[in-house]
Amino acid sequence: MDMDNHASESNESKKDGFQGWENSKTLFSDQIPPFLRPDFDEKNEDLNFKRVGTYGLEYEIKKNRIVEKHGDLDSIRKKLGLSQRQICRELFVDPSAWSRWTKAGSDAPPHIYRTLDLLLSGGEAIEKRVEIRENPKFMRSQEALLMKLQTLMKWNRRWIVFSIGATLVALALLIFR
Known part of the structure; x- marks a missing residue:
C-alpha cells in the first residue's frame, strides 16, 4: 500500500517538473x-x-x-x-x-x-x-589539360626514379670507398 502511494507521488513530481514544456521554445x-x-x-x-x-x-x-x-x-x-x-x-x-x-x-x-x-x-x-x-570546346580544353597533367606526372615519375637511383649510387660510393 505504501509503495502505491510512493509511486503516485513520484509520478506527480515528474509531471510537475515538465509543466512548462509546452511554453518553452527550444x-x-x-x-x-x-x-x-x-x-x-x-x-x-x-x-x-x-x-x-x-x-x-x-x-x-x-x-x-x-x-x-x-x-x-x-x-x-x-x-x-x-x-x-x-x-x-x-x-x-x-x-x-x-x-x-x-x-x-x-x-x-x-x-x-x-x-x-x-x-x-x-x-x-x-x-x-x-x-x-x-560542350565540345569544353571537352577539348579538358582533354588538353588532362594530356598536360599526364605528361607532368610522367616527368614527375621519371624524376623520382632518377633521384632514387642517384641516391643509391651516392650511398654505394660512400659505403664501398
Missing part, C-alpha cells in the same frame, strides 16, 4: 514528435502520431525544414511553374498519389520533398553540368 521543439516529448502519455487517444526510427525522425525534420523554406507541395509546384501532370512526370509518381498527398490531412513521403528541394535549388546547377559535358 530549438526544433515544434519538430519533435509527440512520443519523444516528456509530457507524452500513451493512454491519450487524441494524439495522432506514427512510430518511426532514427532515420525516420531525421527525414521528418528535414522535410519540415523544406516545408518551412518553400511551402507546401502545391506552392512548390507553382514555384516550379509545372502543372500537376508535369510534376508527377518529374517525380516519377502516379497523378493519383499527388492528389492524395495534396488533400488536407495527408502528407507526401520525405524523399518527395527532398527531390522538390533539389529541383528548386539545384536545378540550374544540374543543367549547367549537363551543358558542360555536352
Whole structure:
C-alpha cells in the first residue's frame, strides 16, 4: 500500500517538473514528435502520431525544414511553374498519389520533398553540368589539360626514379670507398 502511494507521488513530481514544456521554445521543439516529448502519455487517444526510427525522425525534420523554406507541395509546384501532370512526370509518381498527398490531412513521403528541394535549388546547377559535358570546346580544353597533367606526372615519375637511383649510387660510393 505504501509503495502505491510512493509511486503516485513520484509520478506527480515528474509531471510537475515538465509543466512548462509546452511554453518553452527550444530549438526544433515544434519538430519533435509527440512520443519523444516528456509530457507524452500513451493512454491519450487524441494524439495522432506514427512510430518511426532514427532515420525516420531525421527525414521528418528535414522535410519540415523544406516545408518551412518553400511551402507546401502545391506552392512548390507553382514555384516550379509545372502543372500537376508535369510534376508527377518529374517525380516519377502516379497523378493519383499527388492528389492524395495534396488533400488536407495527408502528407507526401520525405524523399518527395527532398527531390522538390533539389529541383528548386539545384536545378540550374544540374543543367549547367549537363551543358558542360555536352560542350565540345569544353571537352577539348579538358582533354588538353588532362594530356598536360599526364605528361607532368610522367616527368614527375621519371624524376623520382632518377633521384632514387642517384641516391643509391651516392650511398654505394660512400659505403664501398
